[in-house]
Amino acid sequence: MSDRTFLVTGALGCIGAWVVERLLARGDRPVVFDLGSEPRRIRDLVGDEGLQRVGFFQGDIADPTELGRCMDEHSVQHVVHLAGLQVPFCRADPMAGATVNVLGTVNVFEQAARRGIGRVAYASSAAVYERDDEVRAGRAPGEEQAPHPNTHYGVYKLCNEGTARVSFLEHGTSSIGLRPLTVYGVGRDQGMTSGPTKAIKAAVVGRPYTIGFSGRTDFLYAADCAEAFIAAAEGGPEGAHVFNIAGESLEVSAFREELVRQCPEAAELVSVEGPELPVPGAIDGDALGGAIDGLTHTPLSDGIARTFERFRALHGASELHVADLDA
């Protein structure tokens, strides 16, 4: 029981829900700061009993007063900043994307600095790279590879990395920004790369589903991603650092094959059809392990199995949310 208070922004989303689940499992106290009010993804992981141990604050990440009040009211000690809009939303409304992703991140660093919180962990993204960055590097790009984002979303994330750097220079706030690629697991039901998780859900409920992108990508199990964010919020080297965070890189068709191996009925239901993602098919995440302790690596087959297991339990209890399969 360590009993520390972690602010988790955007924690009603997928990765945040897993951060909350991991924090509760350790005996720490998560405080959710989110624009939304429906804790469905957290409930899916920790149940109603777990929800009782979570603090909630509904607010806009770009609002200094609301975020500052949340930090003060809950005596926040550690910060995991995940609130953001993903690719399709930023593409549809770049102004809203910039407000949430860019101003929101400036706000997190400013409010943390004003309260003497000396470290922030935040979500960057592998979308800082374009696909050709893998060609330029001649291999899966590592952190030394200059990024060339080709979406507004990727540009905003690169800007966040700059905000973190300036926050260290001006306020001494240390930070670790993590760049995941395709996160999968319970709760991953929105965003450009949510298709693989939706395919598992579709197989559980017996509905046809097409994963809308093909080629290679890096599959990172959501629980492993969450553990890394928590470790990055707790400690790590001084300064503003950015790391790729990798799981397993493979073809989307190979992900489907594993899914079908575990659930043969999915052979008739799940297909893969669509263009390759505009980002590299693999990222080099080796440097992260040298900066923080406590990283976990769930093999893809186990991650898929655990996702099946939880989805089946929720489905059996008539609690599986399936509206995302129509989106």
Ligand SMILES: NC(=O)c1ccc[n+]([C@@H]2O[C@H](COP(=O)([O-])OP(=O)(O)OC[C@H]3O[C@@H](n4cnc5c(N)ncnc54)[C@H](O)[C@@H]3O)[C@@H](O)[C@H]2O)c1
């Ligand atoms: N999921 C991935 O594969 C992936 C990959 C790379 C980076 N990321 C980044 O990791 C972070 C978390 O990803 P996720 O998959 O959990 O995203 P998500 O879309 O599931 O959750 C994002 C959360 O942010 C909240 N939010 C949006 N606007 C807000 C605002 N104005 N104020 C407060 N909260 C707001 C949403 O309500 C939502 O709960 C994001 O910053 C995302 O860009 C995710």
